[in-house]
Amino acid sequence: MIGSLSRFSGVSAAVALTVAALVLHGKPLFAEGTGSPDSSNVVAIGGSVTEIVYALGEDKRLIARDSTSIFPAETASLPDVGYMRALSPEGVLSVNPELILMLEGSGPQETVDVLRKSGVAMADVPEAYTAEGIIKKVRVVGEVLGVEAKADALAGKLEQDLAEAQRAAESRTSGVRVLFVLSTKGGRILAAGSDTAANGILALAGAENATSGFSGYKILSDEAIVSAAPDVVLMMDRHGDGEDATSGDAVFDHPAVAQTPAGKNRRLVRMNGQLLLGFGPRTAEAVRELSTRLADTAS
Amino acid sequence: MALMSDTALPARKGRISFLLGLADLQRGDRAPLARAVIVLLAVLTCLVVLGSLAIGPISIPVLELLPHVPSYFAGAGEGVPQGVSPRDWIVLMDIRLPRVTLGALIGAALAVSGAVMQGLFRNPLADPGIVGVSAGAGLGAAAFIVLGNTVLAPVMALLGIYAVPLAAFAGGLVTTLLLYRIGTRGGITSVATLLLAGIALGALTGAMTGLLVYVADDQELRDLQFWGLGSLAGSNWQKVASAAPIILTMLVCVPFLARGLNGLTLGEAAASHIGIKVQRLKNLSILLVAAATGASVAVSGGIGFVGIVVPHLLRLTIGPDHRYMLPAAALLGACLLIAADTLARTIVAPAEMPIGIITAFAGAPFFLWILLRKRGLTGL
Numbered sequence: 158m159i160g161s162l163s164r165f166s167g168v169s170a171a172v173a174l175t176v177a178a179l180v181l182h183g184k185p186l187f188a189e190g191t192g193s194p195d196s197s198n199v200v201a202i203g204g205s206v207t208e209i210v211y212a213l214g215e216d217k218r219l220i221a222r223d224s225t226s227i228f229p230a231e232t233a234s235l236p237d238v239g240y241m242r243a244l245s246p247e248g249v250l251s252v253n254p255e256l257i258l259m260l261e262g263s264g265p266q267e268t269v270d271v272l273r274k275s276g277v278a279m280a281d282v283p284e285a286y287t288a289e290g291i292i293k294k295v296r297v298v299g300e301v302l303g304v305e306a307k308a309d310a311l312a313g314k315l316e317q318d319l320a321e322a323q324r325a326a327e328s329r330t331s332g333v334r335v336l337f338v339l340s341t342k343g344g345r346i347l348a349a350g351s352d353t354a355a356n357g358i359l360a361l362a363g364a365e366n367a368t369s370g371f372s373g374y375k376i377l378s379d380e381a382i383v384s385a386a387p388d389v390v391l392m393m394d395r396h397g398d399g400e401d402a403t404s405g406d407a408v409f410d411h412p413a414v415a416q417t418p419a420g421k422n423r424r425l426v427r428m429n430g431q432l433l434l435g436f437g438p439r440t441a442e443a444v445r446e447l448s449t450r451l452a453d454t455a456s
Numbered sequence: 457m458a459l460m461s462d463t464a465l466p467a468r469k470g471r472i473s474f475l476l477g478l479a480d481l482q483r484g485d486r487a488p489l490a491r492a493v494i495v496l497l498a499v500l501t502c503l504v505v506l507g508s509l510a511i512g513p514i515s516i517p518v519l520e521l522l523p524h525v526p527s528y529f530a531g532a533g534e535g536v537p538q539g540v541s542p543r544d545w546i547v548l549m550d551i552r553l554p555r556v557t558l559g560a561l562i563g564a565a566l567a568v569s570g571a572v573m574q575g576l577f578r579n580p581l582a583d584p585g586i587v588g589v590s591a592g593a594g595l596g597a598a599a600f601i602v603l604g605n606t607v608l609a610p611v612m613a614l615l616g617i618y619a620v621p622l623a624a625f626a627g628g629l630v631t632t633l634l635l636y637r638i639g640t641r642g643g644i645t646s647v648a649t650l651l652l653a654g655i656a657l658g659a660l661t662g663a664m665t666g667l668l669v670y671v672a673d674d675q676e677l678r679d680l681q682f683w684g685l686g687s688l689a690g691s692n693w694q695k696v697a698s699a700a701p702i703i704l705t706m707l708v709c710v711p712f713l714a715r716g717l718n719g720l721t722l723g724e725a726a727a728s729h730i731g732i733k734v735q736r737l738k739n740l741s742i743l744l745v746a747a748a749t750g751a752s753v754a755v756s757g758g759i760g761f762v763g764i765v766v767p768h769l770l771r772l773t774i775g776p777d778h779r780y781m782l783p784a785a786a787l788l789g790a791c792l793l794i795a796a797d798t799l800a801r802t803i804v805a806p807a808e809m810p811i812g813i814i815t816a817f818a819g820a821p822f823f824l825w826i827l828l829r830k831r832g833l834t835g836l
Contacts, residue, residue: 173673243808247551248513
């Protein structure tokens with residue numbers, strides 16, 4: 158009795174659900190929302206986007222941020238909607254946003270689709286690991302928030318600042334080969350190739366990325382590490398205190414790294430990750446700090 | 457299998473329950489109890505579904521919205537009904553309902569896969585997640601994610617949204633067949649061999665997935681990481697459409713296996729003497745387990761332990777009869793996964809937690825407990 162009943166209801170449910178799922182396809186309920194210049198209730202996704210909102214003095218309009226937005230310290234008082242690449246649609250909607258500023262690469266796509274469909278205004282902020290990229294971000298955010306004049310002033314100031322930092326850096330670091338190591342987990346060196354923020358900041362600081370022969374982040378073989386022959390190893394600090402190499406540093410325990418000029422002389426620079434790789438308003442500061450410390454370490 | 461615990465009575469089983477157990481065996485079965493439990497579970501499932509639709513970071517008037525749902529399906533997802541807030545409607549129809557539907561399907565699929573696999577291997581510790589079938593399915597899915605835009609592009613174009621679930625199915629099927637070949641000697645499957653084979657296959661598929669990591673770009677890498685923990689985040693009707701036909705087909709077919717799996721508890725020789733076509737039963741079981749696991753892994757990554765916990769709880773309450781255990785497992789699996797997912801999406805709101813963390817926290821100690829209780833029987 159139960160058997161036949163459950164079989165029958167199973168079949169009918171199967172047919173109904175399958176048909177329903179096949180005929181349904183999400184269509185936007187509203188026209189694409191556009192941010193009105195006076196929208197308050199802004200959610201900022203992406204550390205550099207949040208920093209720009211603060212630098213423009215528009216932080217009063219922020220109601221939430223993502224977990225990569227950790228600077229300035231005041232961001233800690235805003236609700237955290239999770240990691241920028243793993244956003245939950247209902248979580249973002251639950252803070253009642255009028256406008257969502259999203260750095261390129263935010264996602265997942267399914268979440269973005271639902272947010273778009275919900276009619277909340279959304280603005281995509283393009284990401285590029287260059288000085289021009291930072292200026293572009295500032296202008297896009299300024300335009301969406303309706304504060305073009307402020308954005309112009311900030312962009313002009315940053316442009317000048319970046320150009321000066323770059324000029325100063327070149328004389329210090331020209332020819333220094335740097336290996337950026339993202340992680341040394343399991344004794345494997347995960348290094349940055351081209352098309353990465355690390356590659357971009359090294360270029361701005363006038364140094365040479367020792368491993369620019371591939372794109373993205375890759376685990377390097379021992380021979381690749383030796384032939385990259387870096388003068389200095391660059392890493393993010395875990396404690397946010399910018400401490401440099403200590404004698405017991407794991408990265409130099411790696412036999413291949415130990416063979417390189419950086420390893421033989423134990424040259425390691427550690428910097429705050431968001432400052433180093435954020436490509437936001439503080440990048441000129443990052444260029445100055447990085448180039449000074451590379452020069453100090455490599456001399 | 458639980459039958460073992462009925463025949464080889466563990467010392468700790470109290471005298472009363474021992475007598476009850478004997479009475480059960482003499483009276484035939486625990487059918488009336490089992491039927492009652494299934495009806496209860498069906499009611500519980502409805503309540504859990506309603507509760508999950510109502511709970512979340514945004515509060516919506518579920519009971520007011522529900523009457524409008526049929527019109528949504530009839531109108532193929534167009535527009536917002538009169539007098540309903542558009543935002544509430546989107547939260548229900550585009551976020552929660554597809555998610556609960558997928559949770560129910562996958563929970564049922566994982567629990568039933570576990571139950572069928574345990575019946576097939578006559579071993580309470582067999583589970584697609586633990587013996588490496590999920591890993592094999594994950595490898596199939598990963599291959600498509602990484603190679604779908606290049607080498608496998610023509611296949612991708614041909615199969616559309618079914619490409620990844622089918623690839624996961626193929627991966628799961630190959631792994632299950634290998635496992636059966638390795639782990640079973642003369643119709644007897646030893647737990648130790650099974651678990652070790654699972655570890656070996658898991659390592660092998662892990663290595664192959666590792667190979668894919670080298671050719672993946674950063675975006676593909678992030679997609680791959682998602683398999684590790686499992687999550688129902690990103691559920692939408694398209695994902696429901698890609699998994700539902702496969703999982704529902706399996707759930708519809710499974711009752712036909714019940715009699716055969718019951719017979720199999722006597723051993724393969726005895727089962728074929730009472731007229732069960734053992735080879736066909738095995739083939740069908742393996743096919744269904746691989747299909748359901750593949751479809752689940754393809755849309756939600758590796759959610760573990762449901763296939764161990766659910767059948768075991770049911771054996772303790774309604775006994776090992778597959779005629780009742782399988783439908784009950786489907787219902788309880790759906791309930792548990794929906795409940796775990798509701799926790800996952802509210803516990804750290806407005807962010808959310810991968811559901812695999814929750815099922816592992818709940819399931820891993822449980823698995824150990826079964827292992828310790830059955831230690832005398834498993835030869836470990």
